[in-house]
Amino acid sequence: MTSTSHSHLADPESPRRTTLSFDTPSGERRTTPARLAPRESRRDPRLPQLIRSGILDDKGQSCVQVWLTAADAANPAARALLDRETGNALRLHRVFREPPTASLFPRIIGHELDTPEPYLLYEPPRGFPAARTHVMSATDLRPLARGLMQALSLLDGQDLVPLGISPGTVLWDGTSLQLWGLEAMVRTGRPRIRWGRTPYCSPEQRLAEGLTDPRDGVWSAAQVLYQLVTGRPGPADRAPADLASHRVLAETLRGAFAPLARDRPTPAALLDLLEPGASRRLALDAPADESRPHREAFEQTLRLKRQAPAAEPHDERDGAAAGEVVCPYCLENIQLDLGSLFVTDSRMQYQPLNPSGIANPLRRQDIMRGAVQKCTADPDFPEHFIPVPYLTYGKPLTIAMVGQSSTGKSHLLTQMIAAITDGGLEPFGLQWQSVNPAQHARFVRERVQPLRDGQVLDHTSGVGLDGFARFVESLLITDARGQVRPVAFFDLGGEDLVRTDSALRFLLGVDAMVFVVDPALALPLPQLDHAREHLGLAVNRDGDLAFATVLDRLPKNGPYLDVAAAMVLGKADLLRFQPPVDRWLGEAPPTALDPALTHEESADVYALLRRLAGQAWLRPFDTIRRCTLHVSSATGGQEAEGRYPAGSGPRRVLEPLLSLLAMHGLIDVPGGAEAFAVGKAPALEAVPLSDASDSPREETM
Numbered sequence: 001m002t003s004t005s006h007s008h009l010a011d012p013e014s015p016r017r018t019t020l021s022f023d024t025p026s027g028e029r030r031t032t033p034a035r036l037a038p039r040e041s042r043r044d045p046r047l048p049q050l051i052r053s054g055i056l057d058d059k060g061q062s063c064v065q066v067w068l069t070a071a072d073a074a075n076p077a078a079r080a081l082l083d084r085e086t087g088n089a090l091r092l093h094r095v096f097r098e099p100p101t102a103s104l105f106p107r108i109i110g111h112e113l114d115t116p117e118p119y120l121l122y123e124p125p126r127g128f129p130a131a132r133t134h135v136m137s138a139t140d141l142r143p144l145a146r147g148l149m150q151a152l153s154l155l156d157g158q159d160l161v162p163l164g165i166s167p168g169t170v171l172w173d174g175t176s177l178q179l180w181g182l183e184a185m186v187r188t189g190r191p192r193i194r195w196g197r198t199p200y201c202s203p204e205q206r207l208a209e210g211l212t213d214p215r216d217g218v219w220s221a222a223q224v225l226y227q228l229v230t231g232r233p234g235p236a237d238r239a240p241a242d243l244a245s246h247r248v249l250a251e252t253l254r255g256a257f258a259p260l261a262r263d264r265p266t267p268a269a270l271l272d273l274l275e276p277g278a279s280r281r282l283a284l285d286a287p288a289d290e291s292r293p294h295r296e297a298f299e300q301t302l303r304l305k306r307q308a309p310a311a312e313p314h315d316e317r318d319g320a321a322a323g324e325v326v327c328p329y330c331l332e333n334i335q336l337d338l339g340s341l342f343v344t345d346s347r348m349q350y351q352p353l354n355p356s357g358i359a360n361p362l363r364r365q366d367i368m369r370g371a372v373q374k375c376t377a378d379p380d381f382p383e384h385f386i387p388v389p390y391l392t393y394g395k396p397l398t399i400a401m402v403g404q405s406s407t408g409k410s411h412l413l414t415q416m417i418a419a420i421t422d423g424g425l426e427p428f429g430l431q432w433q434s435v436n437p438a439q440h441a442r443f444v445r446e447r448v449q450p451l452r453d454g455q456v457l458d459h460t461s462g463v464g465l466d467g468f469a470r471f472v473e474s475l476l477i478t479d480a481r482g483q484v485r486p487v488a489f490f491d492l493g494g495e496d497l498v499r500t501d502s503a504l505r506f507l508l509g510v511d512a513m514v515f516v517v518d519p520a521l522a523l524p525l526p527q528l529d530h531a532r533e534h535l536g537l538a539v540n541r542d543g544d545l546a547f548a549t550v551l552d553r554l555p556k557n558g559p560y561l562d563v564a565a566a567m568v569l570g571k572a573d574l575l576r577f578q579p580p581v582d583r584w585l586g587e588a589p590p591t592a593l594d595p596a597l598t599h600e601e602s603a604d605v606y607a608l609l610r611r612l613a614g615q616a617w618l619r620p621f622d623t624i625r626r627c628t629l630h631v632s633s634a635t636g637g638q639e640a641e642g643r644y645p646a647g648s649g650p651r652r653v654l655e656p657l658l659s660l661l662a663m664h665g666l667i668d669v670p671g672g673a674e675a676f677a678v679g680k681a682p683a684l685e686a687v688p689l690s691d692a693s694d695s696p697r698e699e700t701m
Contacts, residue, residue, distance in 0.1 A: 027526030
């Protein structure tokens with residue numbers, strides 16, 4: 001949208017004195033007295049952000065503050081808009097640090113977003129909006145057009161499309177350009193949204209048709225240049241009729257007014273018309289890809305996994321053959337015993353149940369669903385009861401959450417189950433039902449609802465008894481073929497692990513594991529120092545102790561552990577402006593599992609951890625044959641005084657579970673579960689090079 005207020009100095013009339021504490025682009029925390037102008041304005045009447053000028057007194061630095069009132073910040077969409085602007089500002093600051101490219105975009109000073117009134121700070125704008133210029137001379141127009149195409153080309157190189165280019169966001173100081181409107185820059189290939197004003201938004205953007213394209217910005221830039229030459233706006237859906245009358249425009253904007261993006265030239269092509277060879281020079285100045293060697297290491301690890309012999313296939317319902325399952329409390333093997341059933345009465349007291357006296361099959365089925373069985377497998381273990389459906393659908397799929405107590409795995413598991421109950425599995429052909437309605441209702445009441453209301457959950461001790469493996473919740477999942485499978489979730493407390501026979505027996509039967517990486521523990525990034533100080537943590541280069549303990553106890557029958565696993569970079573909101581986390585947090589929830597996309601996310605997370613955290617944090621992926629990596633945030637922001645100021649906004653919490661379900665065959669994926677887990681072998685890998693080179697070529701007829 002347009003930017004209409006760009007004051008350079010704090011208002012001299014009774015400035016508001018305050019103290020600002022914010023994160024700088026380098027990740028360091030800065031606290032300074034500040035004077036903020038009493039007057040404020042909206043950059044656009046249709047947007048919630050307010051803008052005011054100020055001075056940061058520790059350095060006597062002029063600034064512009066973009067912020068949200070507490071009332072506006074209560075709207076998730078408004079916060080998301082400020083988040084997007086901040087992320088774009090940080091990304092451009094990180095990539096384009098040196099002149100002349102650095103001067104093309106606003107320069108961010110800092111940001112504080114996890115607060116009731118979030119804000120970001122810019123250096124004062126350079127120049128004045130082109131909207132203030134009625135007609136521009138040809139002498140000024142050419143360098144302005146060149147600067148605009150440079151900006152578009154640089155954004156294209158970062159897979160960003162500016163949707164809000166207009167005479168209000170293009171600033172000109174007489175010699176150079178600065179492009180604002182960072183809140184309206186989105187990733188290439190995302191569905192178009194209606195944004196901007198006619199005629200500056202492209203016809204497809206105005207109709208929200210198709211996917212964003214770098215040439216959307218070309219249309220907008222052409223319209224701005226046309227108005228600067230003629231003093232009037234151009235048509236909203238076609239080239240101006242008098243374009244040929246303006247030689248500079250006709251030479252520069254060939255095809256830029258085409259109604260369809262595919263028919264317009266790219267920003268680089270237009271830049272080369274204005275300055276031959278300029279696009280190549282920009283490409284040569286692009287920063288090197290630091291993740292490349294680490295992505296190559298990821299591919300090599302997968303290659304070794306594919307070449308290793310897979311474990312012998314086994315029946316997922318092996319435990320059901322003898323009618324036994326593992327009790328989720330005492331971890332002993334048990335089976336259905338009709339003589340040990342109970343139901344709760346109106347006073348929530350257990351009363352014995354004799355199902356043989358219930359003749360009506362529908363009533364019997366309903367009563368049995370709410371019934372529990374008293375487990376007596378371990379007489380030394382405290383009294384506990386197991387929901388009957390848990391015992392009657394074959395071997396449960398057991399999923400264990402692994403990580404230290406600070407990792408946020410309990411919040412992640414809560415949001416994962418909440419996403420299931422919200423219908424998150426339905427696009428994948430799965431249906432769910434609670435194993436025990438009363439137990440599930442208690443879980444929702446005590447865990448899901450408080451977290452959704454913005455409360456910080458206490459560290460969970462499960463829903464029943466303390467122990468090595470804390471049982472949290474179980475659901476009945478029905479796949480697309482109509483097969484029902486109990487899915488049980490456990491919480492493994494890393495620092496509480498002890499070597500006991502029951503723990504060993506439990507790990508022998510675990511089907512899937514979710515290893516939750518705490519970025520504050522793993523990544524020595526300065527922007528995480530504030531979180532580490534708040535949580536009392538320090539970077540651990542040796543990896544998560546819980547990971548090592550569990551991996552050492554899992555049974556190994558070959559070069560790799562064959563349990564299905566997902567590694568999750570949790571609390572990803574702490575890194576929501578850090579590549580590649582910013583990309584994945586911005587992805588829309590999937591409606592189908594795409595192995596190629598899962599592979600790409602896994603490679604990105606692997607490269608990030610290997611580059612910044614070290615190989616020790618990747619031990620689950622290196623040790624387990626079938627393992628994917630994911631980005632996830634259970635809350636969407638950081639807590640303040642026991643609450644999440646913006647409420648809890650989970651992002652990508654279901655993807656790790658979807659991956660595990662695919663590996664266990666509950667979700668059909670292209671290429672099959674095996675290829676989904678370890679990738680599809682390229683043709684050259686599938687055929688040994690020696691065989692390929694030594695075999696005679698067939699004669700063609």
